[in-house]
Amino acid sequence: MTHILEIKHMTKTFNESSFLLRRRFDNTPPAVDDFSLSIASGESFGLVGESGSGKSTVANSIMGLVKPEAGEILFEGHDLLTMSQQERRALYQEMQMVFQDPYSTLDPKKTVGWSIMEPLNIHKIGSKAERKQMVLEALTDVELDEAYFNSYPHQLSGGQHQRIAIASAIVLRPKLLVIDEGVSSLDVSIQAAILNLLNDLKKKYQLTYLFISHDLNVIEYFCDRIAVMYHGKLVEIFDSANTDVSKRADYTKKLVEAIPQIYLT
Ligand SMILES: Nc1ncnc2c1ncn2[C@@H]1O[C@H](COP(=O)(O)OP(=O)(O)O)[C@@H](O)[C@H]1O
Numbered sequence: 001m002t003h004i005l006e007i008k009h010m011t012k013t014f015n016e017s018s019f020l021l022r023r024r025f026d027n028t029p030p031a032v033d034d035f036s037l038s039i040a041s042g043e044s045f046g047l048v049g050e051s052g053s054g055k056s057t058v059a060n061s062i063m064g065l066v067k068p069e070a071g072e073i074l075f076e077g078h079d080l081l082t083m084s085q086q087e088r089r090a091l092y093q094e095m096q097m098v099f100q101d102p103y104s105t106l107d108p109k110k111t112v113g114w115s116i117m118e119p120l121n122i123h124k125i126g127s128k129a130e131r132k133q134m135v136l137e138a139l140t141d142v143e144l145d146e147a148y149f150n151s152y153p154h155q156l157s158g159g160q161h162q163r164i165a166i167a168s169a170i171v172l173r174p175k176l177l178v179i180d181e182g183v184s185s186l187d188v189s190i191q192a193a194i195l196n197l198l199n200d201l202k203k204k205y206q207l208t209y210l211f212i213s214h215d216l217n218v219i220e221y222f223c224d225r226i227a228v229m230y231h232g233k234l235v236e237i238f239d240s241a242n243t244d245v246s247k248r249a250d251y252t253k254k255l256v257e258a259i260p261q262i263y264l265t
């Protein structure tokens with residue numbers, strides 16, 4: 001089995017930067033504590049845990065948005081935490097992230113076409129005409145009419161926002177998509193449509209997903225393997241095909257019982 005992503009013994013602590021408050025916050029526990037997991041190429045890997053358990057910190061560390069103080073994050077065997085800025089920039093073309101809040105992802109003053117084209121501009125891919133063609137193809141991929149090229153975010157629904165966010169993530173043809181609470185703010189029926197779309201795109205482009213949610217129902221439906229996180233630590237990893245709930249860790253059982261009570265903060 002080839003692993004596209006391996007996290008080894010990663011620890012991230014957010015220290016209070018205020019000098020006056022430092023003493024008080026010296027004992028802040030790590031947001032992510034000696035955390036390890038491996039994702040196989042082509043897998044839909046789920047990460048679940050209640051709000052504040054450290055899921056987004058894992059995602060943000062993978063994407064280089066926060067810097068862990070210990071551990072390794074290997075993308076196809078290369079450690080993202082020790083490589084040069086230049087190497088990292090090249091690799092980030094192959095990993096993209098879809099964030100939780102569809103409304104804050106897009107620049108309200110820019111057209112949809114502009115937003116999807118932005119990553120192509122940043123990575124200097126193709127001629128102007130080729131870029132436009134790639135954006136139109138990405139719109140078709142997320143099942144939106146090409147006419148949306150000239151639309152503005154305020155003209156879109158929540159589900160359409162999230163489709164645009166997905167389009168701008170796949171336009172670079174990444175290998176890995178990190179989806180942090182990508183459907184959590186959407187109505188259930190729209191969630192299902194987006195999950196189906198992600199499954200179609202996965203087949204079409206041989207994508208690997210790290211799919212993060214506080215909602216074990218969604219995770220179990222969508223993912224092959226599931227890691228459970230609690231207070232920054234890995235509780236267990238299980239196969240979603242194995243429905244024998246009695247074999248799961250006590251915390252995971254509690255998470256199942258608590259499903260209706262767990263909400264995002
Ligand atoms: N940028 C940050 N600065 C300080 N603390 C943070 C920051 N991001 C997350 N945290 C803290 O780290 C812990 C884990 O948060 P997070 O990774 O967002 O969890 P989750 O995504 O599972 O809800 C929380 O206690 C949170 O307050």
Ligand SMILES: [Mg+2]
Pocket residue numbers: 055056057180181
């Ligand atoms: Mg989060």
